[in-house]
Amino acid sequence: MTSSNSLTEIYLDNNATTRPLPEVIETVAAHLGESFGNPGSRHAAGRKARVVLEDARETIAGILGADPGEVVFTSGGTESTNLALFGFAAGEPGVILTTAGEHPATTESIAALKRRGWTTRVLGVDQDGRLEPDAIRDVPWDDCRLATVILAHNETGVLQDLEPLSGACRERGIPLHVDAVQAVGKIPVDFHQLGAASLALGAHKFHGPRGIGALLLRDGCRLAPFEYGGHQEAGRRPGTEVVALAAGMARALESWNADRDARTERIAALRDRLQHGLEQHAGPTLVNGHADHRLPNTLNIAFPGLDGEAILVALDLEQVACSLGSTCSSGSAEPAPALVAMGRTEEIYKASVRFSVGLENTEAEIDAAVERIAGVVRRLRESAPAA
Numbered sequence: 001m002t003s004s005n006s007l008t009e010i011y012l013d014n015n016a017t018t019r020p021l022p023e024v025i026e027t028v029a030a031h032l033g034e035s036f037g038n039p040g041s042r043h044a045a046g047r048k049a050r051v052v053l054e055d056a057r058e059t060i061a062g063i064l065g066a067d068p069g070e071v072v073f074t075s076g077g078t079e080s081t082n083l084a085l086f087g088f089a090a091g092e093p094g095v096i097l098t099t100a101g102e103h104p105a106t107t108e109s110i111a112a113l114k115r116r117g118w119t120t121r122v123l124g125v126d127q128d129g130r131l132e133p134d135a136i137r138d139v140p141w142d143d144c145r146l147a148t149v150i151l152a153h154n155e156t157g158v159l160q161d162l163e164p165l166s167g168a169c170r171e172r173g174i175p176l177h178v179d180a181v182q183a184v185g186k187i188p189v190d191f192h193q194l195g196a197a198s199l200a201l202g203a204h205k206f207h208g209p210r211g212i213g214a215l216l217l218r219d220g221c222r223l224a225p226f227e228y229g230g231h232q233e234a235g236r237r238p239g240t241e242v243v244a245l246a247a248g249m250a251r252a253l254e255s256w257n258a259d260r261d262a263r264t265e266r267i268a269a270l271r272d273r274l275q276h277g278l279e280q281h282a283g284p285t286l287v288n289g290h291a292d293h294r295l296p297n298t299l300n301i302a303f304p305g306l307d308g309e310a311i312l313v314a315l316d317l318e319q320v321a322c323s324l325g326s327t328c329s330s331g332s333a334e335p336a337p338a339l340v341a342m343g344r345t346e347e348i349y350k351a352s353v354r355f356s357v358g359l360e361n362t363e364a365e366i367d368a369a370v371e372r373i374a375g376v377v378r379r380l381r382e383s384a385p386a387a
Contacts, residue, residue, distance in 0.1 A: 081105040
């Protein structure tokens, strides 16, 4: 084993968080000093901060196919999802439509709602993790009050086609919340085209600052109050807005939008280089997720017969940062629900690791990562007891 002191870190956990871009850091730092005023204040400093805040709102809305008034600034994706689900679920309990393996922000909110009398209907997915074509055919629509689905899966990167579900919900007046935290800033997202009632996003997933996100809330949709204490964000999310972080988020999204085609092509090529290298040098392997309909940066791959936790620890010693899945649920010893729903066996889901490449990775890093990962896999297989 190579001494970890002599190795440079290879960061392949960009679905957990990303490093803010230099221009984002500069934007945040500048506005912390220049736009320090409370945007709710009626003096010059407050008005200056308000202009920056509204410019950021317009930028984000324009890139994501929303109206500026539909952008509600929050602390991140988790808060956005909580605001939406609890806000929409304030009325009479009913059935919540969802899928297996949603992010903990969704599953734990649903668990809390179930204690208030709500029930769930889990929509089936196929072996690639995509919604089955007939998933909504037998839904008890008369009892449904809410739907929530992840657009790009945080563990597998699988992308959902939400048009059939979105259309069915709109036809029946059922609010659909979309968790797009992993999608925004990686693939094109058009809020109005999705037809959802709400959509969650978080800046730190696309090289923006941590601590800022947004809930896109369709014009005309109303949420019951979830928090109290202020009039900010048109009364939908109280608390003094963090102007500098909002400006940083807008800058990060602008950077992605200006270079999105080239960035997507480059990152997908790095992801594929990693996958092909591991298939060649660390086999046998099994990729979890659809070959085409997945995020350009995400590779969830199993090394059958090994323990994912052991791989993770060994790779950390080799200075390769990766994950077993959602960082927000990394303390759980339970099998990944998304992989179970895809029909993966225990041998596969326990041996699965998520690698998520990013803007800063290079071909040389990917090749070095393949070498280190293959070495770890080889040593673990050699030390495993004979079956």
